[in-house]
Amino acid sequence: MDKDELLKIWREHKGKICGLALGLLFGLAVAALGLGKTLFIAFCMLIGYFIGRHLDSGQGWSEWWKHISRRRW
Numbered sequence: 001m002d003k004d005e006l007l008k009i010w011r012e013h014k015g016k017i018c019g020l021a022l023g024l025l026f027g028l029a030v031a032a033l034g035l036g037k038t039l040f041i042a043f044c045m046l047i048g049y050f051i052g053r054h055l056d057s058g059q060g061w062s063e064w065w066k067h068i069s070r071r072r073w
Contacts (some may be wrong), residue, residue: 010017029038054067 026038026042029041033041054063055061059067
Protein backbone atom coordinates (compact mmCIF):
# COMPACT_ATOMS: atom_id res chain seq x y z
CA MET A 1 0.00 0.00 0.00
CA ASP A 2 1.22 3.47 -0.76
CA LYS A 3 0.61 6.70 1.12
CA ASP A 4 -2.41 7.75 -0.98
CA GLU A 5 -4.22 4.47 -0.31
CA LEU A 6 -3.58 4.75 3.42
CA LEU A 7 -4.86 8.34 3.46
CA LYS A 8 -8.00 7.27 1.60
CA ILE A 9 -8.62 4.48 4.13
CA TRP A 10 -8.03 6.93 6.99
CA ARG A 11 -10.48 9.49 5.58
CA GLU A 12 -13.19 6.89 5.02
CA HIS A 13 -12.78 4.99 8.29
CA LYS A 14 -11.16 7.33 10.83
CA GLY A 15 -14.02 6.98 13.32
CA LYS A 16 -13.79 3.20 13.26
CA ILE A 17 -9.99 3.26 13.50
CA CYS A 18 -10.02 5.68 16.45
CA GLY A 19 -12.78 3.71 18.17
CA LEU A 20 -10.87 0.48 17.72
CA ALA A 21 -7.70 2.04 19.13
CA LEU A 22 -9.56 3.50 22.13
CA GLY A 23 -11.25 0.17 22.78
CA LEU A 24 -7.91 -1.60 22.67
CA LEU A 25 -6.33 0.91 25.06
CA PHE A 26 -9.30 0.66 27.43
CA GLY A 27 -9.14 -3.13 27.38
CA LEU A 28 -5.42 -3.16 28.05
CA ALA A 29 -5.85 -0.66 30.89
CA VAL A 30 -8.60 -2.77 32.48
CA ALA A 31 -6.44 -5.88 32.18
CA ALA A 32 -3.42 -4.13 33.70
CA LEU A 33 -5.04 -1.87 36.32
CA GLY A 34 -8.53 -3.18 36.94
CA LEU A 35 -11.88 -1.65 36.08
CA GLY A 36 -12.11 0.80 38.98
CA LYS A 37 -8.73 2.42 38.41
CA THR A 38 -9.31 2.56 34.67
CA LEU A 39 -12.68 4.29 35.11
CA PHE A 40 -11.13 6.77 37.55
CA ILE A 41 -8.40 7.63 35.02
CA ALA A 42 -11.00 8.01 32.27
CA PHE A 43 -13.06 10.31 34.50
CA CYS A 44 -10.02 12.48 35.27
CA MET A 45 -9.23 12.67 31.56
CA LEU A 46 -12.80 13.76 30.83
CA ILE A 47 -12.61 16.53 33.42
CA GLY A 48 -9.27 17.65 31.96
CA TYR A 49 -10.76 17.67 28.48
CA PHE A 50 -13.65 19.92 29.54
CA ILE A 51 -11.32 22.31 31.35
CA GLY A 52 -9.01 22.45 28.34
CA ARG A 53 -11.89 22.98 25.94
CA HIS A 54 -13.15 25.87 28.03
CA LEU A 55 -9.68 27.45 28.19
CA ASP A 56 -9.21 26.96 24.44
CA SER A 57 -12.31 29.03 23.84
CA GLY A 58 -10.32 32.08 24.95
CA GLN A 59 -11.67 32.36 28.47
CA GLY A 60 -9.34 32.38 31.45
CA TRP A 61 -9.38 30.59 34.77
CA SER A 62 -11.64 33.14 36.45
CA GLU A 63 -14.33 32.74 33.78
CA TRP A 64 -14.00 28.95 34.05
CA TRP A 65 -14.43 29.09 37.82
CA LYS A 66 -17.49 31.36 37.50
CA HIS A 67 -18.98 28.90 35.02
CA ILE A 68 -18.35 25.93 37.33
CA SER A 69 -19.39 27.56 40.60
CA ARG A 70 -22.61 29.27 39.50
CA ARG A 71 -25.82 27.81 40.79
CA ARG A 72 -27.85 25.96 38.20
CA TRP A 73 -31.20 25.98 39.93
